[in-house]
Amino acid sequence: MRTTTLIEAERIFEARETLAETLARDVADELTRAIEAKGKATLAVSGGSTPKLFFEKLSEIDIPWSRVSVTLVDERQVPETSERSNARLVRQHLLQNRAAAAKFIPLVGNPDAAKVPAFDVAILGMGSDGHTASFFPGGDRLAEALDADSGKRLIEINAPGAGEPRLTFTLPMLEQAGRLALHIEGAEKQQVLKQALAAGPEEDMPVRAVLRGAAPVTLYWCP
Ligand code: 6PG
Numbered sequence: 001m002r003t004t005t006l007i008e009a010e011r012i013f014e015a016r017e018t019l020a021e022t023l024a025r026d027v028a029d030e031l032t033r034a035i036e037a038k039g040k041a042t043l044a045v046s047g048g049s050t051p052k053l054f055f056e057k058l059s060e061i062d063i064p065w066s067r068v069s070v071t072l073v074d075e076r077q078v079p080e081t082s083e084r085s086n087a088r089l090v091r092q093h094l095l096q097n098r099a100a101a102a103k104f105i106p107l108v109g110n111p112d113a114a115k116v117p118a119f120d121v122a123i124l125g126m127g128s129d130g131h132t133a134s135f136f137p138g139g140d141r142l143a144e145a146l147d148a149d150s151g152k153r154l155i156e157i158n159a160p161g162a163g164e165p166r167l168t169f170t171l172p173m174l175e176q177a178g179r180l181a182l183h184i185e186g187a188e189k190q191q192v193l194k195q196a197l198a199a200g201p202e203e204d205m206p207v208r209a210v211l212r213g214a215a216p217v218t219l220y221w222c223p
Helices: 016-038 052-059 086-093 097-101 142-146 171-175 187-197 207-211
Strands: 007-012 041-045 068-072 074-076 103-105 121-124 154-157 166-169 179-185 217-222
Touching: 007 016, 016 041, 016 052, 016 121, 016 179, 016 217, 052 086, 052 097, 068 086, 074 086, 086 103, 142 154, 171 207, 179 187, 179 207, 187 207, 187 217
Parallel strands: 007 217, 041 068, 041 121, 068 103, 121 179, 179 217
Antiparallel strands: 074 166, 154 166
């Protein structure tokens, strides 16, 4: 069992606006570095309600977006017409302005989604039940999602708290990312994170698997 916790850096902000601006700038810098090094970059983002402002700020930054592939860390298996679709969220809030030139790789209905190159940057969120990506407590394939040796990159997963069947990139796929950030906001999630950083089973709060994993995580938080 993994026990060491690796929060590499904590970026604490007073307001959502400054967090979103800084995270957007940091992500843009990382994508630019990747493009300079190998001509292209891959960004994996989370869905949910937290990332909207960050997406909007990032979409306005001038980088060579035509060389960037954007995908999702995880997705709800619903059509893009659904308000629950993370692809819809990304199309509406990130793939606009300068970032309209990026290539989007959806997960639902895309048999090639698992072939996406290793992520240069992956941004995770966290739910108040301690899930991240679609690593939910009680997930029917949680052990496989967290297994470093499964050889799987993207799997389907169902969980009582998930709302609908999910697709999620696995922990080893996330850990290969050049940069891994955890973006959470609000006092409630700060408490959840505190609990996750304490001792306890990963199955109860699967975000622990990321926090105790092979890759250092940078935390972005504001009240
Ligand atoms: C999803 C997400 C998920 C999200 C957290 C936080 O599709 O549900 O990718 O892992 O990051 O649930 O969601 P909120 O930002 O809505 O609290």
